[in-house]
Amino acid sequence: MRIDAVDFFYLAMPEVTTAADGSQDALVVRVAGGGHVGWGECEASPLASIAAWVTPMSHGACRPVSASVLGETLDGPADIARMAARVAYDSMDLLQAAHTWSGVEIALWDLLGKAKGEPCWSLLGYTEAHPKLPYASVLFGATSDETHARAKDIRAKGFRAAKFGWAPFGEDLRADEAHLEGARAGLGEDGILLIDAGQIFGEDVEAAALRLPAMEAARVTWFEEPFAGQAYGAYAALARRSRVKLAGGEAAHERHMGLHLIEFGGVGYVQIDTGRIGGLGPAKAVADEATRRGITYVNHTFTSNLALSASIQPYAGLASHQICEYPTGLSTLARELTTTRIDPGEDGTIRLPEGPGLGVDVDPQALRDYAVNVEIKVGGRTIFAPATP
Amino acid sequence: MRIDAVDFFYLAMPEVTTAADGSQDALVVRVAGGGHVGWGECEASPLASIAAWVTPMSHGACRPVSASVLGETLDGPADIARMAARVAYDSMDLLQAAHTWSGVEIALWDLLGKAKGEPCWSLLGYTEAHPKLPYASVLFGATSDETHARAKDIRAKGFRAAKFGWAPFGEDLRADEAHLEGARAGLGEDGILLIDAGQIFGEDVEAAALRLPAMEAARVTWFEEPFAGQAYGAYAALARRSRVKLAGGEAAHERHMGLHLIEFGGVGYVQIDTGRIGGLGPAKAVADEATRRGITYVNHTFTSNLALSASIQPYAGLASHQICEYPTGLSTLARELTTTRIDPGEDGTIRLPEGPGLGVDVDPQALRDYAVNVEIKVGGRTIFAPATP
Numbered sequence: 001m002r003i004d005a006v007d008f009f010y011l012a013m014p015e016v017t018t019a020a021d022g023s024q025d026a027l028v029v030r031v032a033g034g035g036h037v038g039w040g041e042c043e044a045s046p047l048a049s050i051a052a053w054v055t056p057m058s059h060g061a062c063r064p065v066s067a068s069v070l071g072e073t074l075d076g077p078a079d080i081a082r083m084a085a086r087v088a089y090d091s092m093d094l095l096q097a098a099h100t101w102s103g104v105e106i107a108l109w110d111l112l113g114k115a116k117g118e119p120c121w122s123l124l125g126y127t128e129a130h131p132k133l134p135y136a137s138v139l140f141g142a143t144s145d146e147t148h149a150r151a152k153d154i155r156a157k158g159f160r161a162a163k164f165g166w167a168p169f170g171e172d173l174r175a176d177e178a179h180l181e182g183a184r185a186g187l188g189e190d191g192i193l194l195i196d197a198g199q200i201f202g203e204d205v206e207a208a209a210l211r212l213p214a215m216e217a218a219r220v221t222w223f224e225e226p227f228a229g230q231a232y233g234a235y236a237a238l239a240r241r242s243r244v245k246l247a248g249g250e251a252a253h254e255r256h257m258g259l260h261l262i263e264f265g266g267v268g269y270v271q272i273d274t275g276r277i278g279g280l281g282p283a284k285a286v287a288d289e290a291t292r293r294g295i296t297y298v299n300h301t302f303t304s305n306l307a308l309s310a311s312i313q314p315y316a317g318l319a320s321h322q323i324c325e326y327p328t329g330l331s332t333l334a335r336e337l338t339t340t341r342i343d344p345g346e347d348g349t350i351r352l353p354e355g356p357g358l359g360v361d362v363d364p365q366a367l368r369d370y371a372v373n374v375e376i377k378v379g380g381r382t383i384f385a386p387a388t389p
Numbered sequence: 390m391r392i393d394a395v396d397f398f399y400l401a402m403p404e405v406t407t408a409a410d411g412s413q414d415a416l417v418v419r420v421a422g423g424g425h426v427g428w429g430e431c432e433a434s435p436l437a438s439i440a441a442w443v444t445p446m447s448h449g450a451c452r453p454v455s456a457s458v459l460g461e462t463l464d465g466p467a468d469i470a471r472m473a474a475r476v477a478y479d480s481m482d483l484l485q486a487a488h489t490w491s492g493v494e495i496a497l498w499d500l501l502g503k504a505k506g507e508p509c510w511s512l513l514g515y516t517e518a519h520p521k522l523p524y525a526s527v528l529f530g531a532t533s534d535e536t537h538a539r540a541k542d543i544r545a546k547g548f549r550a551a552k553f554g555w556a557p558f559g560e561d562l563r564a565d566e567a568h569l570e571g572a573r574a575g576l577g578e579d580g581i582l583l584i585d586a587g588q589i590f591g592e593d594v595e596a597a598a599l600r601l602p603a604m605e606a607a608r609v610t611w612f613e614e615p616f617a618g619q620a621y622g623a624y625a626a627l628a629r630r631s632r633v634k635l636a637g638g639e640a641a642h643e644r645h646m647g648l649h650l651i652e653f654g655g656v657g658y659v660q661i662d663t664g665r666i667g668g669l670g671p672a673k674a675v676a677d678e679a680t681r682r683g684i685t686y687v688n689h690t691f692t693s694n695l696a697l698s699a700s701i702q703p704y705a706g707l708a709s710h711q712i713c714e715y716p717t718g719l720s721t722l723a724r725e726l727t728t729t730r731i732d733p734g735e736d737g738t739i740r741l742p743e744g745p746g747l748g749v750d751v752d753p754q755a756l757r758d759y760a761v762n763v764e765i766k767v768g769g770r771t772i773f774a775p776a777t778p
Contacts, residue, residue, distance in 0.1 A: 018449035025447045045447050045483045051440035058414045058434050060407035094434045096485035230645035256619035377764040
């Protein structure tokens, strides 16, 4: 089939705060072709990503992402790989291209799945989609008591695993120790406890290492993003000193970056956001490499159930890579975006929705309710205006 | 002083083609503070980079670049480093931020230099700016005869070094051999010959290795970007097999990426574009590391003399790192942008212009003549409109 149209929907909550909550806005992509429609989501700045789609060409290696997609044919996974290679080459100098392409790539897989009546994980080569063990992904409380209460609440809701992240973690050693103790106490002895430092230590290995004893005492399963995403040397140095495995990779906007964190950073868990790395294709390549190297692949996602489904597809078939990020504090925007819900079952696990492609239906009402009106004019000509939901 | 205003000027030639000529458009940044004005240039997609400056915040780690700059104080290099750290952290999830910030960072150094009456290289810690040996940077001819003619022409113009790049190189082995022979013959026996493959081999080490005998026969000094910018494994594999040193790094949009290409890619020349890596600060850090490791730092630049001056500052004080990219086929836009010219002297070398900051004056007439009218509206409010030159 021919790719007839690609539309972007910039959605946002009425108020966006500085909280580390990625569900406060969204960039949803709709791709149409062969009488079908596919959906994807970029985990990215909506305006900058839209600009990378419509921008005038700067030169042969700095073309808009649209130039590699519109009018192309899509009949199988190889066509998506071909477009990905074109984006990588023809948009080489357009930095934002990877984030824009991610949402488009996901929508193309969804479209392909719908056209073939096949789920994305099957198109990726898996024969089965295994259930995943969701961890409730929340921010630390302002105090350790608040963190303790959040942990208890998560456990009461039926989650066996929880991840606490970002500020105030990293600001004060004693406070951090109290947060870790509070989280473990609230979660119970058999809960899986994960910690996300949100890159707070930059490249300061010693500062991060100071938290290791308390991490070990609280039996933390992984210590996520202690450092800047590409500070592989710092990751490797901490990994050598830590009995708690490191995790990272969410910032990867290119397959190699995921692979490097494994090879050079020594992480035990590689976390990939399909909405940033270039979609399902490169995420699957990282999952393959993780399997070869005996480390664990984990999805990264902090937005809608559309993005959640996309984030699970690349490792859906890996039974032993069981843990799965599952954001619980979603904005109303992210909740209302999909009519399909991915909820934990009675056994505490989640399963990908039935149905072809991503198996997720988007609610056009949400596209209207949260629409941000964007108009971009270049040389007097409107090159971007909102599409009709 | 306080940073009072930051303005972006999107300039373009009337017609932009798919040629690998980065001077067909430009994004120039003007920073005003303390009664002085500083100038910088992003080597980037203008529209996407403007969007990353003005975009509404998505969440705390995806703020516009402007949020880390406007209203800040600038009294010394530490203030620039502080803003750089804020951009890296608060715009962590805004991929394009690095390209936007690069031009702003350069303009801040220029502003600081003008306020202090000191050149940027001095602010960076060097005691002297050494002359550089410019290589004429051109594209391969369509035929080997054309490449030969270009090489002769470059030599006739007084250049001792030349770099040939991009298509059709990499398409056909025999043709490539003829191009290499032609380039060497045209340049003369004592000319310095550099080859830029423009990432054409992806990660195909064997395909790149097929060119090595002809490279050695033509006494090529470096084989640049045989592979995708982050395919460190491929670089390392080829480096082990090659007597010709590899070069790369122009795509680095973060200090670590330059360092990784040295550490994991085994390049002999690390090429940094200050208009992409985040400006002079991170480029200087890469130059320091190159010195420590005994490899050679080279600037990357394919745009105006404003960008050229910025690209040389981070290694101006390194006498033995002599070779310097010097684009010769600039568009009229890039030529007319500056009234200051950096031309080779009678000894064939170039020197940074005298004067504080970058030492380059921008011609406001060029800002008017090549202006691209851009307007971005979000929620009915105009968040970007062109500034007055």
